Amino acid sequence: MNSSPALADLPQIERRTLAETAYDALSDLLASGRLVPGDRLSLRQSAAALGVSVMPVREAVSRLVADGALEVAPNRAIRVPVLTVAEFRALAETRMAVEGLAAARSAERRDAAELAAIRRAEAAFRAAAAAPRPDGARAVALNRDLHFAVYAACGLPPLREIIARLWLKAGPMINLDLRAHPERIVGGCAIRRHAEMLAAIEACDGPAAAAALAADIGDAAEFILSRGRLRET
CATH class of the missing domain: 1.10.10.10 (Winged helix-like DNA-binding domain superfamily/Winged helix DNA-binding domain)
Incomplete structure (x- = not known):
């Protein structure tokens, strides 16, 4: 038929x-x-x-x-690709520029509901870090939640789409930091950088928010590079 x-x-x-x-x-x-x-x-x-x-x-x-x-x-x-040192540095530098722009925009235009969401996400990460034995996998997820709560307030959907694609490569690399080394959650710079970023967003200070976000990415990148787990070429 x-x-x-x-x-x-x-x-x-x-x-x-x-x-x-x-x-x-x-x-x-x-x-x-x-x-x-x-x-x-x-x-x-x-x-x-x-x-x-x-x-x-x-x-x-x-x-x-x-x-x-x-x-x-x-x-x-x-x-999942294992990046070279040069590829990873390029990814980190791009993220600092692109995500820094989103953080600055969020600081300048966030509304009360978006600020409340960012505060909740920052508090959740901080609470996880205060646990007697921090869960690295949970910290990675909460770190992502905080970052994307910030980016959700930037008011630029195309920018959020670009960031989402960057995180397809960045997520596994962040895993090399917080999940593989949970002691970094307590003793590292992430909590301080997150607090600086939140304070800047609360104050509607775009440049300070971008600087705190870039410093957060840069601190994590330098730690990952120091572990020697990336390919040279």
Whole structure:
């Protein structure tokens, strides 16, 4: 039996939706720091975890490879890239400029509800750091929550989209800092930098907010570089 030609005009809604869902889920794993550089990603295991077929996961992975957030190894394995020192420095410098702009804009235009959300996120990270045995994985997630609470108030959706793509690469690298070295949560600079950023946003001081945000990224970058876990070339 021949199928109706009209069927060819129907959009593949379900498949496209599943691919977007898979992309969002895998992006969250990367941005939230639940994957580290060098981790491998199985298409079949990812599909099983999401309850979908392999096809939408393959499409999502292809997008993430195009984004530079994942890479295909010579043996065809999908993995989180291990950046070179130069690549990491470039990523950190770009983040300081782009995310600093977002922090400055947020300080200058945030409303009461957005400021309250930033305060809650900063308090949550500070409370996690005060725990007797800080949970590195939770600290990574709370750090991301605070940063994105700040960026949500910048009023520039295209800027937030750029930052979201940067964090696909930054999340696993931040994991090398807070999650691998939970002592940094208590003794590091993150709490102080977060407090400085919050104070600047409360005071509507854009330059100070940008400076605190850039210092936060820079402090973490220097620590990661000091651990010698990046490729030289």
